[in-house]
Amino acid sequence: xxQLVESGGGLVQAGGSLRLSCAASGRTFSxxxxxWFRQAPGKxxxxxxxxxxxxxTTYYADSVKGRFTISRxxxxxxxxxxxxxxxxxxxxVYYCAADQMATMLRFPTSIGxxxxxxxxxxxx
Numbered sequence: 001x002x003q004l005v006e007s008g009g010g011l012v013q014a015g016g017s018l019r020l021s022c023a024a025s026g027r028t029f030s031x032x033x034x035x036w037f038r039q040a041p042g043k044x045x046x047x048x049x050x051x052x053x054x055x056x057t058t059y060y061a062d063s064v065k066g067r068f069t070i071s072r073x074x075x076x077x078x079x080x081x082x083x084x085x086x087x088x089x090x091x092x093v094y095y096c097a098a099d100q101m102a103t104m105l106r107f108p109t110s111i112g113x114x115x116x117x118x119x120x121x122x123x124x
Contacts, residue, residue, distance in 0.1 A: 002026040002113060004096050009118030012086055016122070020081040022096030022115055029113070033101035034072055034079040037108065038092035038120075045095070049081060050104045059105060064090075086122045093117040 008020040022034070035050035049070040050059045058070055069082040079096060097104065098113040 002029075004029075004098060004113055004115035006094065006096050006115040006118040009094060009120045011121045011123065014086060014088055014122055014124050016086050017082070017084045018086065018120060020083065020094055020096075020118060020120075022079045022081075024077040024098065028077055029098040030074040030077065032098045032113075033104050034070075035097045035099075035104045035111075036070065036079075036081045036094055037097060038090075038094045039117075040089075040092040043092075045108070047105070047108060048094070050101060051079065052101055057101075083120070086120075088122045088124045090120060091122050092120060094120050 003025045004022055006022050012018055031053050033052055036048040037045050038048050039045040047061050051070045051072050055072050067085045072079040095117045096115040097111045099111045103110055
């Protein structure tokens with residue numbers, strides 16, 4: 001059974017950094033786009049970043065552009081999200097996802113594979 005497992009979340013002060021990882025098991029997602037989404041309490045899940053299967057194309061939400069970096073290692077079947085200059089408004093549960101890039105960007109509710117989520121809390 002295919003699984004996406006996130007790790008690396010935690011509590012950090014504003015201005016700090018965290019690196020999230022999402023490891024895939026049960027199948028290879030090397031030909032799929034990978035992405036990160038987040039959901040804050042009382043809010044809808046929102047797009048954060050996505051990366052193409054080759055790693056050559058990336059997309060970011062305006063709110064994280066310049067602070068977050070998405071990358072992937074297909075040999076390890078893993079995608080990463082480096083988060084710098086964290087703000088309290090970045091506090092959320094972060095989910096990784098895998099699907100076609102068009103689905104990731106335009107039809108996120110149709111994404112076929114999700115991780116269980118990892119909590120990121122940024123204190124002021």
